[in-house]
Amino acid sequence: MGSQVPAASRCRDPGPIFGEMAPAVIEDTLIQLATENEQYLSELPDQAGCFKETQIVEFIFLLSEKWHVDQLARYQAVELLERFMIKQVEQIRKSSRENVRSRERGQGRSWSSPKDRIYDTFVLRLVSCIQLASKLSLHYNVVNSDTALKFLQSLKYSYTKQELLESELAVLKTLHFQINVSSPLAYVELLLEVLGHNGCLFPAKPLHQMCVQLLDFSYLTRDTIYDTLLKIAIENSTPSKLQVAKFLTVKEDFMLLAVGIISTSVFILNPGHWKQVVEDLNSITCITSQSIMEFSYAVLKHIVGSTTPKQHYRNSRTKTPENRIVPLK
Numbered sequence: 376m377g378s379q380v381p382a383a384s385r386c387r388d389p390g391p392i393f394g395e396m397a398p399a400v401i402e403d404t405l406i407q408l409a410t411e412n413e414q415y416l417s418e419l420p421d422q423a424g425c426f427k428e429t430q431i432v433e434f435i436f437l438l439s440e441k442w443h444v445d446q447l448a449r450y451q452a453v454e455l456l457e458r459f460m461i462k463q464v465e466q467i468r469k470s471s472r473e474n475v476r477s478r479e480r481g482q483g484r485s486w487s488s489p490k491d492r493i494y495d496t497f498v499l500r501l502v503s504c505i506q507l508a509s510k511l512s513l514h515y516n517v518v519n520s521d522t523a524l525k526f527l528q529s530l531k532y533s534y535t536k537q538e539l540l541e542s543e544l545a546v547l548k549t550l551h552f553q554i555n556v557s558s559p560l561a562y563v564e565l566l567l568e569v570l571g572h573n574g575c576l577f578p579a580k581p582l583h584q585m586c587v588q589l590l591d592f593s594y595l596t597r598d599t600i601y602d603t604l605l606k607i608a609i610e611n612s613t614p615s616k617l618q619v620a621k622f623l624t625v626k627e628d629f630m631l632l633a634v635g636i637i638s639t640s641v642f643i644l645n646p647g648h649w650k651q652v653v654e655d656l657n658s659i660t661c662i663t664s665q666s667i668m669e670f671s672y673a674v675l676k677h678i679v680g681s682t683t684p685k686q687h688y689r690n691s692r693t694k695t696p697e698n699r700i701v702p703l704k
Contacts, residue, residue, distance in 0.1 A: 393579040450558035452508035503542040562633035585640035603673040635670030
């Protein structure tokens with residue numbers, strides 16, 4: 376099916392087209408994304424982010440590149456795997472508690488079994504998440520079972536097509552079939568649409584291309600970027616465990632990530648427009664200009680290895696942003 380699309384036709388994909396969306400649709404969509412983001416942050420599990428380690432994200436990105444999966448789908452695959460694995464961890468904990476009670480009654484069995492099964496099937500589940508994410512973008516390349524099986528067999532796994540289908544179903548059931556999760560790229564693209572509608576003269580296409588590159592970078596260097604941001608927030612190089620725990624909502628905030636990525640992209644492409652775009656993003660999302668600039672600093676610091684542009688961050692503090700939407704201009 377989608378896997379048979381010639382590479383040449385895929386390379387001609389022009390990417391997103393900006394400036395075609397009606398203002399009312401833009402505003403409604405922005406409010407919806409902000410609401411989804413706030414709801415997710417309000418229900419954030421303690422394990423959030425545990426399965427976004429660099430090696431896992433890199434594995435997903437490389438496979439997505441190999442299979443010509445579109446940009447949006449690869450971020451969705453990361454988020455699907457993260458949410459699925461957290462649910463699996465919760466199931467392990469529940470199973471272990473039940474086994475403790477069973478052992479107390481003399482009916483115990485080892486709780487390592489479900490844990491071992493998770494380890495043993497991790498790559499299979501990762502592949503299933505990429506497959507499912509690719510199917511959410513039907514006009515792009517869909518990763519079919521033959522393609523996935525061929526890859527798994529190259530790694531010496533002996534899964535069958537039936538087991539592959541069962542793996543997809545396991546992910547779907549665990550997530551209660553709620554797999555169409557928004558990714559940070561969706562936030563970035565919508566905010567670029569809003570900026571254009573509000574009169575931002577910065578060309579959307581090169582800005583979008585830079586945003587995608589920086590979003591990749593932020594996923595692959597997630598811990599180091601947010602570690603820098605946390606140290607800015609507390610004005611201390613040695614945060615406590617409590618401070619790290621409280622900072623989790625900042626690390627998982629897609630709206631903050633999106634405005635930070637756009638801000639950083641503008642700074643790289645045209646520093647002269649930076650302050651104005653930061654102010655525009657602040658007026659759209661109510662995320663403080665200070666928080667947006669601090670995020671850009673944290674990203675730039677790990678790109679160029681210096682404190683550029685440090686003067687904007689002296690005596691500043693990062694606060695958890697409030698993602699309220701104000702009317703479009």
